[in-house]
Amino acid sequence: MNYDITEEGNLLKVSIEGRLVAAVAPEMRDAVLGKMTDGMNVLFDLEKMVHIDSSGLGALVQILQKAKVGGGKVVLAALQKGPKIVFDITKVSRVFEIVPTAADAKF
Secondary structure, rough: OOEEEEEEEEEEEEEEEEOOOOOOOOHHHHHHHHHHHOEEEEEEEEEEEEEOHHHHHHHHHHHHHHHHOOOOEEEEEEHHHHHHHHHHHHOHEEEEEEEHHHHHHHO
């Protein structure tokens, strides 16, 4: 998995490519959490994410929790078919705002 984090004011844009799984999820989570401040929003561009496991879901939920506590928001964009099945089965899709493309995210 590769990920890229860019900061634009109070918005972190995180692009994930490949598989967000136990071997790499903690590193990505810690990198994002380390850049977050109160009121910061996070946009995950998941267009190139092909798989996610429970560790990946857990990492995203932890980021969501920190954002909410600090008054920010997390939006997932371009969730692909395979990972979307995992979100739906686990019902994690109910706690995230999911939009078709990164351009559709509103903060």
